[in-house]
Every structure is written in structure tokens, then in C-alpha cells.
Amino acid sequence: MESKAAAASLSALGHEGRLAIFRLLVKAGPVGVAAGEIARRLAMLPNSLSANLNVLSHAGLITSRREGRSIIYCADYAAMTGLLGFLMEDCCSGAPEICAPLSDIVAKAADCDGTCLTELETA
Amino acid sequence: MESKAAAASLSALGHEGRLAIFRLLVKAGPVGVAAGEIARRLAMLPNSLSANLNVLSHAGLITSRREGRSIIYCADYAAMTGLLGFLMEDCCSGAPEICAPLSDIVAKAADCDGTCLTELETA
DNA sequence: TCCATGTTTCCAATATGCTGGAAATATGAG
DNA sequence: CTCATATTTCCAGCATATTGGAAACATGGA
Numbered sequence: 001m002e003s004k005a006a007a008a009s010l011s012a013l014g015h016e017g018r019l020a021i022f023r024l025l026v027k028a029g030p031v032g033v034a035a036g037e038i039a040r041r042l043a044m045l046p047n048s049l050s051a052n053l054n055v056l057s058h059a060g061l062i063t064s065r066r067e068g069r070s071i072i073y074c075a076d077y078a079a080m081t082g083l084l085g086f087l088m089e090d091c092c093s094g095a096p097e098i099c100a101p102l103s104d105i106v107a108k109a110a111d112c113d114g115t116c117l118t119e120l121e122t123a
Numbered sequence: 124m125e126s127k128a129a130a131a132s133l134s135a136l137g138h139e140g141r142l143a144i145f146r147l148l149v150k151a152g153p154v155g156v157a158a159g160e161i162a163r164r165l166a167m168l169p170n171s172l173s174a175n176l177n178v179l180s181h182a183g184l185i186t187s188r189r190e191g192r193s194i195i196y197c198a199d200y201a202a203m204t205g206l207l208g209f210l211m212e213d214c215c216s217g218a219p220e221i222c223a224p225l226s227d228i229v230a231k232a233a234d235c236d237g238t239c240l241t242e243l244e245t246a
Numbered sequence: 247t248c249c250a251t252g253t254t255t256c257c258a259a260t261a262t263g264c265t266g267g268a269a270a271t272a273t274g275a276g
Numbered sequence: 277c278t279c280a281t282a283t284t285t286c287c288a289g290c291a292t293a294t295t296g297g298a299a300a301c302a303t304g305g306a
Contacts, residue, residue, distance in 0.1 A: 003146075007139040014134025015294090016127060023126075027213045036252055048295060050254050055293095069252050069303045080210075081224040087207060090150045101204040105211060138264090159282060171265060173284050178263095192273045192282050 005060070006086045009079065012059035017044060018052045025062055025075040032074035034067075128183070129209045132202065135182035140167060141175045148185055148198040155197035157190075 013019050020042055025033060033041075039049045053073060056062045060079045065072050088102060136142050143165055148156060156164075162172045176196060179185045183202045188195050214222055 003139060003142060007137055007142045009137075010133050010142065011137025014130055014132075014137040016130040019126060019130045019133065023213065034252085035254090039253095045296065046253065047255080047297080051294080054254090066303090071253065077224070080214075084207065084210060084225060087203075090146065091203075101200070102207060105204065105208050157282085158284090162283095168266065169283065170267080170285080174264085177284090189273090194283065 006083060009059045009061055009083050012055050012061055015052070015055075017042070017048075018056055021049075021052060021073075022056060022061060022075060025073055026080070028075075030074060032065075032072040034070035034072050036070060038073065129206060132182045132184055132206050135178050135184055138175070138178075140165070140171070141179055144172075144175060144196075145179060145184060145198060148196055149203070151198075153197060155188075155195040157193035157195050159193060161196065 013022060021038060024038060024041065035049060035053065036046070038044070038053075039046050042049075044052075053062065053064070057064060057073075061076055061083075063074050063076050065074075091102070136145060144161060147161060147164065158172060158176065159169070161167070161176075162169050165172075167175075176185065176187070180187060180196075184199055184206075186197050186199050188197075211225060214225070
């Protein structure tokens, strides 16, 4: 991932509402969530939600597909791992201190038992 | 890390110039880089650099200390790992597809040999 | 066809962010 | 004290983002 695209993705996520949307979609998995359902769960107006979904989509972070009258949105996992990889780049060569905690984080993520990444905030 | 702080950090990084600054500081490690040196390396005007450093500092992503006439800036590793942890939260319980690539990324980061995270962009 | 539902687009007001020039502050050297 | 260096602050102009209301579009059912 190049710097420009990474900045665009980070900018898209640098908005509390959009970050909430993205996290909701990541949690939802490949099944995705309909726009109306997102609006209901996050208490957003349909027009501003649509605008924010458009920003996330334009940044390549989410995808959409129509299902009947609803439009289902999904987190784009490749984009997310690409972004995380970009952020982690050059961290261990320059700063081993940052590398070790990251290893701990993903060591817990490695054994996907459904509860592995819930208490990371205290780390 | 709470959602508001995470959004603030992401917003701070969602600017090509600031992202370049932050990555430079991450690469530099705990030694840090003087403001003037950053301006020279990234070809930035001193006033806009100062403004961007202030944004990053206010978001908690970097720290500063004075050394003689220079002010040395450093990446805040705890903030960065906190942010990455926040982004990875809930990913594996909801979407195992995103968890596996992350494991790969940090598996390479785990053995800090200085070249472990250089070809992640192709992943 | 007509209607209800789901989503988007249009629009205008407001707010916030970015940029670059110039001046101001802080530190250290002579 | 005076000067050079390093960095920040001030300021104004410009651009972009955010918001909410209202209308428009798309889909499926009766």
C-alpha cells in the first residue's frame, strides 16, 4: 500500500461515526450489514450515513452489494490488513520496543477462539 | 483506547504529510528527530511542519523534548500499539479471514532482525 | 398501476482544516 | 549585548468536510 492510499484510508477512519461503522462491519464479518440496519444500530440519519458509507467505500475500506431493496455493506479485509501492514512497516527495524507489544497482540489474535481480542485496551 | 481517542489518532494520521512525519519518527526509534531535521528530510515549511507536529502531539502519537536549540520529536509507541490494538479488536471473533493475515504480519515482526517488515505491501 | 420501504442525491449553511508569509520567542555563541 | 539558529505563533485566504432537510430514485408487493 502506498502512502497516499494509506493516508486516505486513515482519513476515512478518522471520523467517529465512520470508525463506528467500520468496526460494526468488521464485527459483522463477511455476511455484512444493510445500510438501514447500520443506521438503526448507530442512530444515524440515512443521508449522513450514506455519505459516510460513500467515504469509506471510496477509500476502499468497504464493499457493497444489493440484495432486494437493501444494500449490504461489508468490511474489506484485504484493505484493512494492508493498512495495518503499512502502519507496522519499519517499526521493528527502527524501534524494537514497538514490535514486541504487537507480537503479543497478534499472538492472542492467532488462536481465534472468539474472545481473544476483547481486553486489548488495557495493554 | 476509547473510540473518540482512536478516531482522533486516525484523523491525525489521515494526512499525507503527518503520516510521513509519523513514519519517519517510528523508523527513527527512541532517539527521535529534531524538528528542523524533519523539515529538511521531508521538504516541509517550518511553520506547517510545526502545525502538523502539534496535531500529532495533541493526538498523543508523538512526544517532544528540548535539547539545546532543537526540539526532538519521538513516536509514542504505547499510543501506536494502542491504536493498532483498537483496530484489531473484534476482528477475529467476527471475521477469522482478517485474523489469519494479521498473524502472518506480526509473525514476521516477531523475529526482529531488521528486515522483517519490508515486503509486507505485497501481502 | 399504485404504494410502501430502503437508500441515495441535491442543496445550502456552518464549521473545520490547510497553506504560506511574516513576526515573535527561545536558546546558545561570541 | 548582539547576533545567528531553531522553532513556534499569528494571521488571512482558500479549500474541504459535516450536517440536516427535502426530494428523487430503486425495488418489490398488492
